[in-house]
Amino acid sequence: MTTKRRGMTEEAADAAIDQACRMLRMPTIRNSFTDYADRARREQMSYRGFLAELLLAECDDRARRRSERRIKAAKFPREKSLRAFDFDANPNIDPAVIHTLAKCEWVQKGQPLCLIGDSGTGKSHLLIALGTEAAMAGYRVKYTLATQLANELVEAADEMTLAKTIARYGRVDLLCIDELGYMQLDRRGAELLFQVLTEREEKASVAIASNESFGGWTKTFTDPRLCAAVADRLTFGGTILETGTGSYRLAQATKQRTT
Template identity: 85%
Template sequence: MTTQRHRGLTEQAAETAVDQACRLLRLPTVRAQFTDIAEAASREQMTYRGFLAELLMAECDDRNRRRSEHRIKAAAFPRDKSLRAFDFDANPNIDPAAVHTLARCDWVNKGQPLCLIGDSGTGKSHLLIALGTEAAIAGYRVRYTLATKLVNELVEAADEKSLNKTIARYGRVDLLCIDELGYMELDRRGAELLFQVLTEREEKASVAIASNESFGGWTKTFTDPRLCAAIVDRLTFGGTILETGTDSYRLAHTRNRTEHQA
């Protein structure tokens, strides 16, 4: 089969042909930018290959941008928060280098957990959303939820005999961001369902949580000491703890575990 070549086209006919071909091949960026890139190529005396590369790279860049926007939208963040907008000077307890290392998303790729622990107003939620956004931009599937909202959804799903389906839906994302853990007490059933989500997620899936309570204070959220210790272990083993407050939350966790083991 030979390809028919259209020789001797006028400029107007060529532009019409390009427009039609872009519609057929679903190349909206090439269609929108073809004229400008063609004029720039003429001015800069680009080769045909250089001109074609510019067109294709523009299409690829725009597709990546649209895919990132789609993943960010699918994450259901309550508001836009970025690392660029975070005021590190307002909280000297937070190490900018550590945060920007987390923004590379190696921990998401490895399926490791992240805990943002500190007092109210210290930037936990901002960082949680910002790092989740960075993960979405990097190509990972992300989902944001409040701890109480997640538990209520799980309890409702269990009542409606659709718990496995709900857990599977959360298990398909690469990073699950849970905000405001520790703001209210969870009954045993709710705590057990949350633990089930945390433990039954795929091996390479990450969890990031933000909590205003030290690990030692999680007994107010999870009243069963053994279940509390199991949840803390799941959210800290092999992961990163980023303290945004002034208290030593890590030591509080150590004391808490020692007391339960005793």
């Protein structure tokens, strides 16, 4: 049974709205309904229009907070965006390709992405920026260094929690692995890393950034067969971007000094 409330003062109405928003967990409406009500009065907005504006504001703010939580959960080491990437400082990178990747269709299809180039050519920036775009699009993302992941897997195996750890990584839609090739992985860590990649095959996407070409991955994966298998997993049906050899950071700094 609904109780009708007539003759409510504005103060009482404000208090009732505040209480109802707390109960319904609508913080955006609670914090801004007076501003929307004043604007609705000035613009002679209909009741339906006023209600739609309030609900859309709540929905937009919830979507923003969800994106922020997904970005935080990804544990990126720093904030990087595509807007901040200076394509002029690295002419090897085609902006059209990056903007296509930013639509995240490759994540939806579970395809891999490989960013390969020398140190300082913008690989990590793009990896984090594209991972951020995926998180904003609603995908669960996790960032890690290759050596960090390998060490975590070895430790999990020693503690008899490997299956649980692999399952945890398997639940994310996009796994971003940075600095593959910077350090040699021991055989056990390399094999466990390959196991994670195998578990993700045709299920979810993986994006890696490596300072070594595929031919140089034998320094990281000392077993040639394992090296070939990892390369196959990370390249089949995916996108390979070569960021080149020129220093992105140096070119960006030089451009800033001359402008």
